[in-house]
Amino acid sequence: MTDRLAIEDAVRAYGPHAGVLGLSLTVAPGSVQALVGLNGAGKTTLMRAVLGMVRLDAGSVLIDGIPVGAMPAAAWARVGHLLDRPFAYPELDVRANLEVAARLRGLPAQAVPAAVAASLGRMGIGRYERVRASRLSKGNRQRLGLSAALIADPDLVVLDEPTDGLDPAGVIALREALRERADSGAGVLVSSHHLDEVARVADRISVMNRGRIIGALEPAEAELERAFFELVLADDRRHEGDSV
Ligand SMILES: Nc1ncnc2c1ncn2[C@@H]1O[C@H](COP(=O)(O)OP(=O)(O)OP(=O)(O)O)[C@@H](O)[C@H]1O
Known part of the structure; x- marks a missing residue:
């Protein structure tokens, strides 16, 4: 079965330890792949490369x-993503933003009302449907961005720190x-x-450090934090003395 996402030997270097520095990763249909790493590990750079927002120096993304x-x-319309700040038209209300998002992702006009209704319910923003995006709280803006990303039931979902600003219900x-x-068969790549x-959601958790994947965590592992820091510290020790 073709992977929803296949990254092979990807390089986008911003320095000897910055960016993405030779990284391979796949996301199979039906799986949620999480990327975790400290600030500056390269998660966003990788996601930008996946979405064609930065060009790789070497390697490939399929x-x-x-x-x-x-x-x-038409293939991009099957990719739902949210990076950086959630995009919304500030003067349009929540419903209109979702209608635009649905149309931009290729849904036929007659399918839009049902998709918008499902989307409002999914992320719990129905009561804000007539509120302008510019007036939403940070968390509700994030909910709107996520709703837009997911509105056309994408086959590949790419989300960078999607829980930013969300309350526990979100x-x-x-x-x-x-x-x-x-x-439903999609592949999901999510950083956090x-x-x-x-x-709680990932089938696989890959740990990124200094632009590379340095290991994996078992989602059922009781002491995730300890296992995470052991991997990161061991990698940092390997690079001690390298120029930054
Ligand atoms: N356009 C750029 N020009 C120069 N350096 C960059 C650029 N984009 C990213 N970097 C550097 O690449 C490294 C990785 O950044 P990136 O934003 O991918 O990390 P991250 O894992 O997403 O971090 P965070 O968890 O803080 O969001 C950092 O050292 C960053 O300063």
Whole structure:
């Protein structure tokens, strides 16, 4: 079966230990792959490369077998993503933002009302449907961004620290939405700083440090934090004395 995402020997260097420095990773259909790492480990750079927002110096990224540089618009419409600040048209209300998101992702006009209704319910923002995006709280803006990313039931989901600003109810809603996507055959790549939280949703947890994947954590592991820091500290020790 073709991987939803296949990254091979990817390099996007910003310095000897910065960026993405030779990294391979796959996300199979039906799986949630988490990326964890300290600030500056390279998670966002990797996600930018996956989404074609930065060009790799070397290596390749394939989405459903197609190199990102050659993806037609219809294939990008099957990718749901949220990086950095959630995008929304500030003067449009929540409902209108979701309608636009659905159309931009190629949903036919007659399918939009049902998709918007499902989306409002999924992330619990129905009561804000007539509120302008510019007036939403940080957490509700994040919920709107996530709703837009997921509105067309994407085959690949790429989310950078998606629980940023979410309250516990939002975290649970997101977890259920990601599980539902994966159970429908999508691949999910998600980064986070919250180990316990990713352990609840991820099938695999890869640890990134200094631009590389340095190991994996077992989601069922009781002492995730300890295991994480052991991997990171061992890697840092290996690089002691290297120039930064
Ligand atoms: N455009 C750029 N120019 C120069 N350096 C960059 C650029 N983008 C990222 N970097 C550097 O690459 C490294 C990785 O950054 P990146 O944002 O990918 O890390 P991250 O794991 O997402 O961090 P965080 O958890 O803080 O979001 C950092 O050292 C960062 O300063």
